[in-house]
Amino acid sequence: MRIDIWSDVVCPWCSIGKRRLERALADFPHRDEVEMVFHSFLLDPGAPTEPTETAQQMLARKYGLSLEEAAEKQGAVIAVAAELGMDWSRHPDSPHAATVDAHRLLHLALAEGGRGQQAALKDALLHAYFGEARNLADHDVLREVATGIGLDAGRVSAVLASEEYADAVAADVAQARAYGANGVPFFVVDEKYGVSGAQPTELFAQLLERAWSESRPVLATVPGAEDADACGPDGCAI
Template sequence: MRIEIWSDVVCPWCYIGKRHLEEALADFEHRDDVEVVYRSYELDPSAPEVPVETTEEALARKFGTDVAGVRELMTRTDAPAAAAGLIFRHGEAPHARTVTAHRLLHLALDLGGPALQAELKEALLAAYFTRGESMGDAVVLRRAAVGAGLDAERVDAVLASDEYADAVAADIAQARAYGATGVPFFVVDAKYGVSGAQPTEVFSQVLATAWGEAHPQVQLVGGDAGACGPDGCAI
């Protein structure tokens, strides 16, 4: 079973939703048969490559308020984040475009499959949300990628080019085709869509439903009767 997750590395609900899915998977008896792949989505493709303001300042400008007002809004994710075991400190993080982070996530998928990609995804989210580091800083991105296990030379090559930009664009186009208007957006077996950081129980229900449909069980009726098998026939 494959789960594809459209998300951005600067989206608080994406981090919270990731934890909710992980909790559901931890209790799912077929966890070893589930593949999780992260897909790209840019919340603000107009953000500058080189940041000129903090996340708080950018949001204040967007919503027509001040930094104090934005800080109050941002506290709304504090409780659900804490419940998921996360503490956010990203308010003063630089506001930058995230396309390069997504390109590195595609590199990770190519180099080591979903497992390596998941390592990098977690490293990037932690860097931004728990340490307030810039997702537009090549030094930060390189440190996260190499620390997660990606080949340093390949990381440098991607950082110095626009490699995987087409893959990022394709992911975003697919999200639109699915009708996703925000992230996180989860697609299970290309059949079930889950929008937002739903509770763990919702993910558990979707996992069970999708698995059951992909692996139907035959229902026996009529009870026992005469039959033959490899060891002979019942007489």
């Protein structure tokens, strides 16, 4: 079973939704047969590469809030993250900056290290931003995070110095739009079920069970029929 996930690395609900899905997968009996694939989405395509404000200041500006009101809104989200085992106490100071280069590195990780390395980089980027308030538009930061999960330093530097994988990022965003996704996180299970938002763990668990059962239907037994003589690997009934 395959789960495609569209998200941005500076989206709090994307990180929360990912953690809730992971909790549902932890209790899913067929979890070893589920693959997660991460896709790019740019919440603010016009965000600067040189940040001039924090996430909290951006929130206040965007929604016409005072800094105190923005802090209260962020505090509620930070509390949700804490319930899931994530310490985001430094997040109010996270720089508001462009994420396209981080997404290009996620495509590099997928191309050169497969799903596992892509997932590792995704986790590392989320922690760097929400847990450590680091600037994900800073190439030195990106290089440190990417090489820290095993990506080749030379390849990372080459990608950051070019536009490599920019087309892949754009294609991901276009696919999300084609699915009708205007926000993230957005989950697509087996190209059949689309789910928007950081749903509760229980809903993800129900979705996993439903998608699994529908992809592997069990034949119905004819009413009244009982086991009868047959042959098997150990021989035939006599």
